[in-house]
Amino acid sequence: MRFNVYGLIHKTIRGQFGELVVRAGKTVWTDPASVKAMYEGVYLLEFVLQGHAHREDTVLHPVLKAEKYLRMGDLEIEHITSDKQLNEVVASITAINTDCAAGLKDGLVARGFEFYLQLAQYMATYFLHMNHEETMVLPFLQSKKTDVELLELHKAMQASLTAEDVLCTISVMFPYMSSGEAAMIVKLLSNIYPSQFPDMAHEIKRVLGEGDTTLIFKLATVEFPRVKELEGAYVATTGMFSP
């Protein structure tokens, strides 16, 4: 098992895209509440994707360039393409939401279906991008860096996250991770954000419900032996290893 810098975030993104495409297929495009829920979901996706791309552009890509990753040009083009597609998707749902809220319902069903196809196309492109990162970039990084060095890189990527950012992403990330991973994240958050942790714990309970939260918080008290080989608490609390 090697450290995987893409572990949890890619699970989150896949889960978020999947649910949004399902929701887009079920949205009643003439119903303001249904359209607004879609609009808010897309804004949350934008928040996650922009933050993730920024962290890759500023921390990961300079390392890949320095190590002379051969497909650097492709990787950068993929980020530019994704940014353009994201802007188009956001623009479409924003316009539909505005018109629906204003009662301008003519043509909304057709525009809604077009939006559904546009979102599905974006998802297809983005999944290929993650596949590139997981099957080519990650093995390249793992061949150049030790797990401890990768961990430092991952920490540098997370350094710009504020407690508020974390609070916003809880509802997005927690539903898509295993209970073991969730427990490790809980441990990490309680160490990094001691004063904001009660709010975060409250949000986790809201998202996962009482039963799962109790299990996860119990798991968070368990020691993870594998972690001690590396860097103790931090890896224990992220648990993002890949075979």
Ligand SMILES: [Fe+2]
């Ligand atoms: Fe990326």
